[in-house]
Amino acid sequence: MSAEKKLMIAREELERIIEICENVEKRGLNPFTVNVKELLSKLRKTLEENPTLDHYVMDAETMYKIATLVALQHKWLKEKAKALFVDAQMIATRLIAMDKKSIVRAFLKAWRPIVSLEQMTPQRLRQGLEHFLSLPPRSGERACGWKVSQRDVEFVKARMPVEERLAERLKDLHEKLIKAFEEGGEVNYWEFVKGKNFEETFEKAYLLSFLITEGYVDVKRNPLKNEIRLIPRKEKAERKQPISLVIVIGGESG
């Protein structure tokens, strides 16, 4: 047998030993089902036959796995002693044979559930308040909108410009926003998107969302005043930590 083939067989043998040890560890099997003495003698034999660096590395790994197995045997013994050396199979057989109520009754003898009460913490209250303030008002203050159905969305989508025109519309809207910003500083979102009718408002909001995502417009939200302000940029800015902002278009038309 050539030296190369011999080495390959030895390697396979070591891999098999590693696999056995790993299986026992992963699956929680009884570690005493593996004969450690036999594994060690196999290891010695392969080591004597293949005194190469590659083999030494593999051998060290196998040795480590066998040591882990011995540690597992130690742990297993300790746990068995703790569990009064009760056979797991016996417990399983009893569980299968007994009815549910008897099992529960036996369990209750050993079970002392934790007593704990739910309460409102200051942190939760703060979270709740923030959520409440971020909700859009149901009527009155809101500048525009109806409840948008899927049909409305489809309708507006159908009226949307084709892709080539979309870029043009975006550019127009961007320019308009820059102009509004230069005239009066930060622009109120609702005032800006407000159109002659709902379709136009929706279209503007839709286009604006592209500009915001692309980094041409920054959004400043004040949950206390329920205000959303827009700050346009002449050049595209890179979004390092983008977050989502849901703006519901509903209420009354402007």
Added chain:
Amino acid sequence: MSREDTFSRKLATAAAMLLFRSHRKPGVKGWELKYRLGKNYMKIIDALNSHLKMLGLEIKTVFEEENDLDKARFYVTLSHPLTLSDLVTAGWRIDEVAAVAVMLSILVSRGGKASVKDVLEILETKFPRWKAEAYLERAVARGYAEKTDEDMLLLGWRAKVELDQKDLLTSMLELQPEKAGEEKAEGDRQAADQDSTAVE
């Protein structure tokens, strides 16, 4: 404020800390108690424990590192076993507790580790598969077991706190099939009726 007042105020603080849940998991770490109650916090805990014992509750200390009270976790648990009717009154379903009992008995008898497949196999002798799986998932979510990526179940943090493992195995070995007469005498009929309605 007199010493007695200070002590009773601290006692109330300790009770609130231990009984009200302020983290995702129940229980309070030793260092948290030390921070709120002072370095002699164990005296307050002992005093509270004797008060709670009168109500059938007790404070349990679970060490994470040997004998390090600051890193240990303190819980309030029941000090006496529940009865079947208590269990139903507390909102538990007998079926669900039976599933938890089966799962924990298997885990404890196998040294704290068993495959999901093995546990489900035994659970399926009592429940339909979908129910067995749902109970198992719920037990994992409650912290009675942990599920690993290799589909193995380990004993969870809650089981380590709430369960006397030796007692569980002993009582499982002493299991006797239920007798109808005993059932009546124990006053658990109500629980049984509710259970059978809920299950079936």
